[in-house]
Amino acid sequence: MRTLVKFALSTGLRQGELLALSVDDIDDMTVSVNKRVKMVKIFSSRKEFTYEFQTSAPKTESSIRKVPIPSWLLADLKELEKLRHLEKLKTGEAYHDIEFLFPSEVRTTLNARNLLRSWQRIFETIYVTYKKFHVLRHTYVTLLLKKGTPLLTVSRLLGQTSIKTTQI
Secondary structure: OHHHHHHHHHHOOOHHHHHHOEHHHEEOOEEEEOOEEEEEEEEOOOOOEEEEEEEEOOOOHHHOEEEEOOHHHHHHHHHHHHHHHHHHHHHHHHOOOOOEOOEOOOOOEOOHHHHHHHHHHHHHHHOOOOOOOOHHHHHHHHHHHHOOOOHHHHHHHHOOOOHHHHHO
């Protein structure tokens, strides 16, 4: 969870984009954003349905992008790789060889609801007023703007189609 939050804060990715990331999306200190995970209802009849995670293309064409990863996050990413390797050794044949960057405990797509529950528990533990997970994206924007990053660059890093959205 710690690395996921740091990654979100330092890249500005949307929650669904973060959960869809695979190990292969990281290359040369950039992350390729090219998919998202969302939960959809699958109907078996008019009244019966189940929920299923689906990976799909991002919201818009401009959401497909490359975002730089700060060098200080490299140690955390290497630690994740070590944990993945240890988990593979421990689990043996039951190991799911799907290489999500931030998987669930059973190596599948991390459920967004579980992510938000963990996020909420963090706030309860430290006795701080709860803030939505999306606040990490807003904080990323604020930090970039404070550094003097041009608004157009910020907009492109966020995968937004217009700087008007970024200005809001």
